Amino acid sequence: MGQNIAHGFFGRKGGVSETHTHKKTQKNGNYASLNTGQGSGDDPQAIRENRQRVARALGTSKDNLISLHQYHSTEVVTHTTPLSPNLDPTRPKADGHVTQIPNLALSALGADCGPVLFFEPQTRIIGACHAGWRGAVTGITDATLEAMEALGAKREHIRAVLGPCISQVNYEVGAEFQNQFIERDPNYTVFFKSKIGHSRTPRAHFDLKAFILARLRKAGLQHVAALPDCTYAQADEYFSYRYNTHHALGDYGRNISAIMLTE
Secondary structure (H helix, E strand, O other): OOOOEEEEEEOOOOOOOOOOOOOOOOOOOOOOOOOOOOOOOOOHHHHHHHHHHHHHHHOOOHHHEEOOEOOOOOOEEEEOOOOOOOOOOOOOEOOEEEEOOOOOEEEEEEOOOEEEEEEEOOOOEEEEEEEOHHHHHHOHHHHHHHHHHHHOOOHHHOEEEEOOEOOHHHOEOOHHHHHHHHHHOHHHHHHEEEEEOOOOOEEEEEOHHHHHHHHHHHOOOOEEEEOOOEOOOOOOOOOOHHHHHHOOOOOOOOEEEEEEEOO
């Protein structure tokens, strides 16, 4: 993505979370092994250690690895000082955040939703956001870009990378879901295709990845990329809410994506 930054898209491997049994358990358990989701039913001590491992991989401490209380909004926080400890229940309620502070790692958590990392190399401003379908259609990526610009970033210089999220072939949706998009913009029909999926009958499938990328390009970004990974199809590599739901596995872990300015 550029020089003088550390960033990563972390899956489910390399952590300490224990295997949790279930009548239809996944191969490695619901939380094994690098679960970083404070909202999951995992052991809080294991989550803290997993977050410490992510922080070390980025070159900082877990107190400087910032996570949000995500709720599928368009709210964006601008960090001017580190949050410590980051597991405090008062962590900001938002789905995007930006900063100019070195050694402060901004993260986005997800288990099928799209994590987007941003970097503006000339002004050294970074951002991260959690883009599920609701946040994507209502404008969380646009709001994050605006917050970066408020710090001095130039939009034409901002680079964005979309991390692992669910692919269209595995994202079966109903008519009501599709209608919420079409009512906003009839051109959004291009992001839906009729396929036979989990329900065994032809239904619409939504291309979240293509939709997020299209929103980023429409916003004027010239440097946009995406990882090809599908969280649902690669359930041994990534946590997936939909995979666990379709296989009656109960609770699920969260993947973490993070970016940090280095000094």
